[in-house]
Amino acid sequence: MGSVTRFLDSSIGRKVLMSLTGLFLCTFLIVHASGNLQLFKNDMGLAFNQYSVFMTTFTPIKIVSYLLYATILLHVISGVRLALANKAARPVSYGASKMPGSSSWASSNMMVLGFIILIFLVTHMANFWYKYKFGDVEWVKYEVSVMDGSVIGKTTMPSAPHMQPHEYVVNDGVSAPIKYVIVKDLYSVVQLAFQEVWIVALYLLGMLAIAYHLVHGFQSSFQTLGLRHPAIAGIIRNLGIWVFGIIIPIAFASMPVYFFFFA
Amino acid sequence: MSGNMNLTLKVWRQKNTSASGTFETYQASGISPDMSFLEMMDVVNEDLIKQGKDPIAFDHDCREGICGMCSMYINGRAHGPLKGVTTCQLHMRTFKDGDTITIEPWRSSAFPVLKDLVVDRSAFDRIQQAGGFVSVNTGSVQDANSIPVPKENADEAFLSAACIGCGACVAACKNSSAMLFVSAKVSQYALLPQGQVERAKRVVNMVEQMDQEGFGNCTNTEACEAECPKQISVSNIARMNREYIKAKLFS
Ligand code: HEM
Numbered sequence: 001m002g003s004v005t006r007f008l009d010s011s012i013g014r015k016v017l018m019s020l021t022g023l024f025l026c027t028f029l030i031v032h033a034s035g036n037l038q039l040f041k042n043d044m045g046l047a048f049n050q051y052s053v054f055m056t057t058f059t060p061i062k063i064v065s066y067l068l069y070a071t072i073l074l075h076v077i078s079g080v081r082l083a084l085a086n087k088a089a090r091p092v093s094y095g096a097s098k099m100p101g102s103s104s105w106a107s108s109n110m111m112v113l114g115f116i117i118l119i120f121l122v123t124h125m126a127n128f129w130y131k132y133k134f135g136d137v138e139w140v141k142y143e144v145s146v147m148d149g150s151v152i153g154k155t156t157m158p159s160a161p162h163m164q165p166h167e168y169v170v171n172d173g174v175s176a177p178i179k180y181v182i183v184k185d186l187y188s189v190v191q192l193a194f195q196e197v198w199i200v201a202l203y204l205l206g207m208l209a210i211a212y213h214l215v216h217g218f219q220s221s222f223q224t225l226g227l228r229h230p231a232i233a234g235i236i237r238n239l240g241i242w243v244f245g246i247i248i249p250i251a252f253a254s255m256p257v258y259f260f261f262f263a
Numbered sequence: 264m265s266g267n268m269n270l271t272l273k274v275w276r277q278k279n280t281s282a283s284g285t286f287e288t289y290q291a292s293g294i295s296p297d298m299s300f301l302e303m304m305d306v307v308n309e310d311l312i313k314q315g316k317d318p319i320a321f322d323h324d325c326r327e328g329i330c331g332m333c334s335m336y337i338n339g340r341a342h343g344p345l346k347g348v349t350t351c352q353l354h355m356r357t358f359k360d361g362d363t364i365t366i367e368p369w370r371s372s373a374f375p376v377l378k379d380l381v382v383d384r385s386a387f388d389r390i391q392q393a394g395g396f397v398s399v400n401t402g403s404v405q406d407a408n409s410i411p412v413p414k415e416n417a418d419e420a421f422l423s424a425a426c427i428g429c430g431a432c433v434a435a436c437k438n439s440s441a442m443l444f445v446s447a448k449v450s451q452y453a454l455l456p457q458g459q460v461e462r463a464k465r466v467v468n469m470v471e472q473m474d475q476e477g478f479g480n481c482t483n484t485e486a487c488e489a490e491c492p493k494q495i496s497v498s499n500i501a502r503m504n505r506e507y508i509k510a511k512l513f514s
Pocket residue numbers: 015018019020021022023025026029075076079080082083110111113114115117118210213214216217218220221222224225480481482483
């Protein structure tokens with residue numbers, strides 16, 4: 001243990017911590033983006049709301065999500081510590097401005113990008129996570145056809161204390177069997193939030209920051225870990241650009257844009 | 264003479280380590296494009312001496328790109344605008360008549376300014392002393408072929424060994440990180456059979472010394488590689504990280 005803490009006290013150790021926490025956050029982005037694509041389902045938000053129940057009640061996922069919060073904190077704290085140490089390493093700055101071209105913009109502005117992401121994350125958590133857990137999100141009852149799974153209707157429910165998400169099937173043997181699903185309607189919260197221009201704008205800015213953070217950060221973390229080889233360098237760079245710089249940010253950004261303009 | 268240039272220099276003047284410095288402006292006239300940058304500085308200094316003023320202190324020794332002394336940050340670039348050359352190899356033909364040239368020392372808390380453009384780079388010496396060597400018994404020279412070295416390793420080690428310890432990597436890095444220098448020294452030995460005995464201890468001690476000297480932490484901006492006069496590759500940094508992680512956690 002002692003040697004691990006001393007390792008984390010060294011420059012390279014701290015950087016390794018940045019890269020491992022960063023990569024863990026990257027894997028989370030993939031899961032989060034693909035899960036949230038259910039917002040686009042044409043089912044009055046049923047799949048998304050059920051997915052939200054699963055994500056907040058299934059124990060292994062709950063454990064991973066607490067690990068995730070800790071990881072974000074660790075990434076931010078050690079990022080800030082590194083940035084402060086780096087500032088202190090050059091007390092008198094240069095008079096001439098640096099000639100452009102010797103390094104990419106993103107690589108020199110990871111802290112700025114990180115802070116934009118942080119502001120975004122705090123707003124995002126307050127809007128949805130906090131509201132879902134502690135706010136008064138409306139309960140709804142879905143009416144679903146058991147035969148083909150299509151959603152027939154959605155009605156609001158009077159909320160009662162200690163209400164739990166649940167479902168049941170009514171089959172009277174006469175009409176077609178119906179499944180009733182009772183869940184908190186996070187979908188409508190999302191829909192409502194994304195009518196606000198400033199929230200949509202903040203999301204787009206946040207995604208732009210994530211894209212730049214990761215176009216540099218993803219490949220950088222492999223360099224930090226010493227995983228550099230001509231055979232994999234191209235793959236890692238392209239993964240960073242295409243998956244984390246383009247596909248994921250666009251997938252996320254499409255959600256507020258979709259709700260703002262079309263729903 | 265025709266073809267000669269007149270330049271305006273903005274030079275950092277600082278009495279000593281504890282004094283705070285400022286930029287002073289000087290005119291350099293009749294500069295031949297064939298002069299090296301340091302010869303231009305010599306001309307300016309001769310003028311200053313004739314006027315009874317304190318000449319600009321700057322470091323230099325070999326003036327042929329091998330000693331690594333000529334640390335000058337010129338127009339926002341370590342060793343000036345050209346790639347792969349030191350200040351002493353930079354020629355005035357790179358500039359145009361009438362140009363204003365800003366000249367500063369390396370700026371890093373680990374490289375305190377001694378006077379004007381001269382910085383104390385002994386932090387590099389201490390890092391080197393912490394592990395940048397191999398311990399061998401002296402005696403007669405062995406036959407070269409008694410220690411086989413794969414060609415690729417020999418080539419890579421040679422490229423790493425080209426580092427002249429000039430400190431441009433630190434100067435160019437926005438974090439004042441010394442990782443390119445240290446990684447070149449670590450790599451040079453890690454790649455060769457003679458370096459294996461002290462391999463783990465070397466990287467740990469050198470990194471520890473680097474951290475103690477107050478250099479910043481690499482964020483992989485790769486400005487060091489772009490500015491290094493010997494074009495040392497940042498793949499050395501990946502190797503150093505690998506060596507360090509292995510040494511600390513797995514040995
Ligand atoms: C979705 C959230 C985030 C992800 C996926 C992420 C990912 C990454 C990755 C992969 C790296 C590269 C590590 C390396 O170079 O070894 C990195 C670096 C960095 N991150 Fe983040 N990050 C996130 C959020 C943040 C936040 C909120 C902050 C700070 C407020 C931040 C600050 C930094 C800084 C300062 C660096 C550069 C560290 C260095 O190279 O020394 N990041 N990030």
